[in-house]
Amino acid sequence: MVTATLILLSLLVPLLTALGIALAGRWPNMREGVTLTGALLLALVVYSLLPPVLAGERPEFTLLDMMPGISLAFRVEPLGMMFAGVAAFLWPVNSLYSIGYMRGNQEQHQTRFYICFAIALFAAMGVAFAANLVTLFVFYEILTLSTYPLVTHKGKSSLKAGRVYLGILLFTSIGLLLPAIIWTWQATGTITFTPGGILGGKVSGVALTALSVLYFYGIGKAALMPIHRWLPAAMVAPTPVSALLHAVAVVKAGVFTVIKVAVYVFGLETLQSAPGIEWLLYVAGFTILVASTIALYQDNLKRRLAYSTVSQLSYVVLGAAILAPISIVGATLHIVAHAFGKITLFFAAGSIYTAAHKTEISQLNGIGYRMPWTMGAFTIGALSMIGVPPAVGFISKWYLLMGAFEAHQYLAFGIIIVSTLLNAAYFMPIIYAAFFRPEAPGKPDDYGHGEAPWPIVVALCITAGMTLVLFLFPEIPYQLAIQVGR
Amino acid sequence: MSSQLPALQLVIPLLSAPLCFLIGKARIAWAIATLASWACAAIAVTLLLRVNDGSVIEYAFGNWPGPWGIVYTIDRLNAFVLVIVSGIAAVILPYSWPSVCREIPPRLHVLFYTALLLCLSGLLGMTITGDAFNLFVLLEISSLSTYTLISLGKDRRSLTAAFQYLVMGTIGGTFILIGVGLLYMLTGTLNMADLAHRLQPLEGSRTLQAAFAFLVVGFGLKLAMFPLHLWLPNAYATAPSVVSAFLAATATKVAVYAMLRFLFGIFGADFTYNQMHLQFLLVPLALMAILFASMTAVYQRGVKRMLAYSSLAQIGYMLLGIGLANLHGLMATLLHLFNHALIKGALFLVMANIFYRAGGTAINHVTGLGRQMPWSMAAFVAGGLSLIGVPLTVGFISKWYLIQASIDRGWWLITAMILLGSLIALVYIWRVVEAAYFKERPPDQPTVTEVPLWLLIPTWVLILGNIWFGMNAEFTAGVAEAAAATLLGER
Amino acid sequence: MSEFPFPPGLVLFLGAFLLPQVQGKARTALVLGLPLLALVLIWSLPAGSTITLQFLQYALEPVSATAVGRLFATVFALAAFAGGLYGLWRAEPDGQGGYQLREGNVLELGAAYAYAGSAIGVTFAGDLITLFIFWELMALSSTLVLWSNSNDNPKAYGASMRYLLVHLAGGVILMGGIVWQVYASGSTAFVNMSELDSGAHWLIMAGFLINAGAPPLSAWVADAYPEASPSGMVFLSAFTTKTAVYVLLVGFAGAQVLIYIGLYMVFYGIFYALMENDMRRILAYSIVNQVGFMVTAIGIGSALALNGAAAHAFAHIIYKALMLMSAGSVLALTGQRKCTELGGLFRYMPLTAVFGIIGSLAIAAFPFTSGFVTKSLETSAAAYAGLVPAWFLLLTASAGAILYIGFKFPWFVFFNRDSGLHPPEAPRHMLWAMGFCAFLSIGIGVFPEPLYALLPHQPVDYQAYTIDHLVTQFQLLLFAAAAFFLLLPQMQVTPTISLDFDWFYRKLLKYLAREFSLKTMDARRLLEHRTLQRTEKMAERLYHRYGPQSVFARTWPSGVMVLWVAVLLAGSLVLYYLR
């Protein structure tokens, strides 16, 4: 019963935090205090769910019955625990960062910003712990809607991007995901996530493949090409949003759902039986390579990171598409690995913007000496993206490769090789420019800056440190991932 | 007393109407109307709770038993519709006072409340009655009062609209009368249950088929079935705001209910679907409504007109549910009766709020209001999401069952059309949202403030209803399922 | 020693991070002390695995001492020491016939020590995962060595990126192989896989070979290394290719395919060096050539051959470092790398020249140099194994060593014509570093036994100094040298470079990418344009059809509505009637 309360709390805490922020909106210090307290509390709540889940418990909680046979219900299983754990860990860090960033850049509407953030976290928790497809869908949509004001934070100039963002996410989820869910319900009479899947024996043949298309393209947040456009568009948001939401919570909700659907709705064996299911592998591979290539040509740092995210998300999808239990482990771990790595990179981008007001890579020459911590963290994050030790990206790549060999998907191996090179090709020049190119001569006041405000630096050091720590001590995510793959 | 509830349901508003008129003081008329609507709502809810176990209340007016006297039959289906109609009235009437003060000349206020009460009693009576001719009479009461209500609009075009509606409504009424007359000719009875019983052996009859055709077209006109909808956009767009809200939430719903009553209660599902093949008429027309009306809504300059076109599309969904001819389809129709009442009621009330402050409801008036009327615009967003069918709102529940019904049938194209309709809804709703939140207030528009709480509360009651019944549709879905099963004769 | 067996590689690796923190004498002490400390640790560790770490579900053995590992670790530490000494200060001509010294590039030194530490880490890796981790660290830190020089040499950056990408490709191929191997065998042990009976083995070998400079990607060696600083190239030449030799030696001893690959590398090195103009690129090609010898020997796989490969690697690191230091001094003090621009420096830099010649003699395996006592192990092994073509080819290559480097390098740099360059003699610390290497090269050549004692397969039953061996070697080398002088007109250096496999990724791929991106950009523009046009048209049509003036939105006269009613009613009546 205690665990059920914890689930409820994990939803309530962010909601109450949002309320508290609204009430404290007039006093910035108090407002930020509420955010931080809420974030830390959430982390506490979520992490107290971890031991029972690791021990094999699956806490459940039903909030209310929505329709006959369909309820808003929650069930904590390892994959959701992993996702929630990552989001809950990063929220306090990101809050700290946001404080530095939003104040450093004198952004408008900060109260609204923090409220929406808290609601987005509420939605992320709901997605993570959803026990059935409808609950997941509900929170998935809340996540979309609550992040819309964040994307359009800058007002009219971000309107077009916001349209793309909302348009693609709502179109795919309502147009594809919803019918897929209803189809599943119609075919099986259940929508509850079940280990081994629920569609086995109920839907088969081409219909199964069609259903997989509906699902995996319906999950627009996974940003498979060609419906990835919302993600680069979302980069108009303030950097903390890009960092926690568009590198972690929102996009991970997407790939998380992909794994969840693959494992708990289809079931790997059922998916294997679908004719032409390789399409997912091809699409994921295509996305990985093409997005990386596009990233190569982006001069805007955040856009490059965004395309990198598109590519990295497809690593997770690739892991699911390989359809081997071990690749699922890899995909699950990649959710964690990419989260910590990419949030570090975005933090660094925001740090640069705050301290130096630079957004383009071509402006970054020599910045490593002015902002050693920022660029040091960036380096670690980039290494994690490339997947080289001693960063956690290596571990997920390890299991993805192992899955590829287990399932004899040598194509996947080839994709990972090329993608590693592309990753290096678009990240390393940034590091090089920061540390080895001399600063361009300019007006002296252009270069009067040093590091960003301390909350920013602390936050990005924590996340960069975590990519190293998780490499050295991967035990907890590994145990969770193994339970998913099993 | 409680056994007289069915009669009171009709009698209270019907008697309140002349009372209002006789007293002649606007404020008192309003108070009477409000109290009457609350009483009606209380009665309706009591009735629904009473029949929710599947029982049927038969109430013979003046103790003249059927089939000779007029019998009121209350089962789950019409109790449900009663709740919708009286519930909406109960929310809108208290709201109406400030809004009416702003939009209607003071000398007409008493007339307004009288007409509204008459309209309410007509709609309630249509719903509750078990007598075909009585239904026609009450239909005319509600129609005539509706014409009056529409013509009270500030917009001069409201007169034309009201006149057109009068013409069309009269044709519709006449067709229904002809249909009922033919049935009477065949069977010699007007009691619905009796009719159903006596029609069974007559199924091959040409007359019966003609009656069927007249009734379908007649009700089609009343409920604005595509392409018989032409009267609706102007009527809704030009009527006083409160009237639009009330009508959009109730009038078409009752018409749909009445049609269902005839199709399934009198003719029977088997006759309707398997002999008359009504689905082949309804499905294409419904789809056309969904697509064409939605698309037209996208381009409307007036937000009220836009909502009016959206209503046409929503009626399309209801007819589609009937056309899909299975349990989930019918369930979706019934759920959508309720859900759409909540959605459109709320959205039109928002429009009333905007009219109250900004003096108009064209997109120009709405532009830049996000900051100035935050609560009203937030209500619009919430209602809009519900219209689109975003989860945790009632719109989602209706869509869910409708899509399930289409998947049950295996009609994939229709699934796609339903979703397409939702997505177009997204476009037209978002157009307004963007205008409200992302554009500066045009210089020629006044700077306004939020409406008083008295107006906000009813608006938000409906919005919260959207959310509550969207999160917890066990009850409504349960009632709808049972009612649908009864209509299909499955239970 | 201490209770906790401290990994020797880690000493250098972590020490590298201390380097930028200290200045002056402390830095000198650190630079010189770290490799020596590592050396002490290398020899104080007990044989076998001493630590076990749990990582995921695998047990790692990060510190596992073996004879062959220790041998390589030793020479790596020595190379780090010599390179560190050499790189302590940078010399630049002051324009008045002298030079001035600047602090050595601390970033480069740090990177190089991290690099050396990783290389030593590989030699002590008791399992494939540890090995891979250090392998990747090597790739990264060596890239940093190249980057450190990019301010002085604008070409360094491009070369470094190509270098990094090649190594990351090798790395991920190796990783794939390791993952596959671990998955298939359930063990992370680094065992001999020379049967090559699974795809995993092939992938692992391919990963190793890429680092060894094997075909087809051999070009990275000559592409990247010469772009490093004088001291940087000393470090680069020592570790990457030799760790590759080490891992091939452990993992693929006796894999026959390596003989062919090795021979290819041998001749690849010769021909490209013969055609080359840049002295440091010549030296780079010769690395491939020399590693080719080792790879061939590993392919032969006999005890003698493997001892030969190990010994040759050991000797090679030192004399190649010596030559690179000599060439580096020339580069530092003249700013020139191309043979066409150099010549006649003997007079100005006599000691540098002498050290360079010692190195050249060693690489050509002149008697009494380390090359003589190590390379002959390999050729003899080929002979004893009865590999006729291999032996003849190796002999040809041995003779060719005089031609393409042994004489070519000193001749064109220090003799030949006078280039008009008058540099000063190299600074003292560089001479000391060269002296150290020269001492080792000759010392090993004269007293090979201590080195032989370190070789993996004991006892080493080989006697380098027999009359026969001496005589034949002198004949071979001196007649080759005669050919060199005779053919000098045919060997004149030209200001050219030679096409290699890197053409594919430097030219073709670039061209294709550009063409592709141009074409796709055009296509995308066209598509966008068309889509835009179509959308506009569609929007217009939609507006026409659904806009306020459209059929659906217009206010119709009541008559029209009545008409519809009539149509619908009549239609259904007629239908019902006809049915």
Added chain:
Amino acid sequence: MSPQSRKHGLSHAENLLRFRKIWIGVLLLVLLPEFFVHHHAYFEAQGIHIDASWGFHAWFGFLACVLLVLIARVLGFFLKRKDDYYDE
């Protein structure tokens, strides 16, 4: 830079001549042992004795070098490109 300084060491014609004479002497010297030492062939088993022939290493070394240089010339004809080939 005086013309003298350009003539020094091995590039001086006289020195070069002397150098050549010494070299030829050395070559003859290393051929001397061939009259006393008997080489044993490595590949008796395969029936190859060439490596035990008189002065094998001397002539083989010489010929090998000639061959290598010739091949390199031919290769150079095909492969050589201007220095700045990749820079453009």
